[in-house]
Amino acid sequence: MANINKQDFLPDMPVISIISVVYNAEEFLEQTLLSIVKQTYRNIELIIIDGGSTDGTLDIIKRYEKHISYWVSEPDKGIYDAMNKATEVVTGDWVNFVGAGDILLNVLHKVVERLKDNNKIYYGDVYRNDILKVFNGRFTGFRFSRVAICHQAILYPAKVYKKYKYDLLYRSNSDHHLNILLYGDKDYKWEYFPIVICVYEGGGYSAINKDFHFIKNRIKIVKENMPFIVYLYAYARNLVFKLRNKQYYK
Incomplete structure (x- = not known):
């Protein structure tokens, strides 16, 4: 469902595609949409992928429909399946993800x-x-290997998603997995700027759902995509983790 008239966009300025994947988020979604709608910058393509909500989420989406470039409500295989669906319909230059409850600051x-x-x-x-x-702050390779950058803080070139998709094997850390792959991709560099982009509610899906597939595979992923010294660092930390979580490594 496309509604935005891109003729209203500023010429020769990039379009930011903001993606929000939601499910039964009526309590939190509106504050997120308001924070996007009220941006001073107007070249925004807002994409919402709803997982088939049964509460009042769709009513809120319909209320803001004139500000939404594309939305759909249908069952999915989880948050990263929904994110993949969203990246397939992106037409902007840069991609950012915000969740229901997050507040995008006017920056x-x-x-x-x-x-x-x-x-x-x-x-x-x-x-x-x-x-x-x-x-967040600036991420070294060492920090990058063990901690995920909040995706609300990242702007990806849209062309990233022509080459990469989120791996559905990882139910709550697929964004961290993708970022490590991108760290190792010689076509891309990471650049930090000290601007607070979003107020993140915290306690989201990844905070309450341990991703043991990613935990088990992380060292291999780091070894294949990051400098050897970073791999040694991650390997040593992982040994400590295994000792503390023996029940998952039987």
């Missing part, structure tokens, strides 16, 4: 000034309500 007009190279993946900061502090 896209500042962020867009940084988006100069579509062979770079740009990331800023988020404010996490669950820990009451700004999270």
Whole structure:
């Protein structure tokens, strides 16, 4: 369902595709949509993939339909299946993900000034309500190997999704998996800017669902995609993790 008239977009300025995947999110979705609608920057393509909500989520989506470029409501195989569906309909230049309950700060007009190279993946900061502090900062390879950048803070060149999809094997860490693959892809570089992009509610799906497939495979993924010294670091940390979680490595 497409509704946005792109003739209203600023010429010669990039279009940011903001993706929100939701399911039974009536309590939180509206504040997220309002934060997007109220952006000073207007070249926004808003895409919503709903997993077949049975509460009032669809009523909220329909209420904001004139601001939405594309939305669909249908069953999916989980959050990353929904994210893959969304990337298939993206027509913008850059891709950002926000969840229901997240509040996108009015900074896209500042962020867009940084988006100069579509062979770079740009990331800023988020404010996490669950820990009451700004999270992210600059990621070294060592930090990258063990901690996921909040996807609310990342702007991916849209062309990334012509080559990559989220691996459905990983039910809550597929974004971290993809980011490690991209770290090892010589076609892309990561660049940090110190701008808080989003207020992240915290306690989302990945926070409450341990992804043991990713935990078991992470060292192999790091070895194949990151410098050897980072692999050694990750390997040592993983030995400690295994000792603390023997029941999962029988």
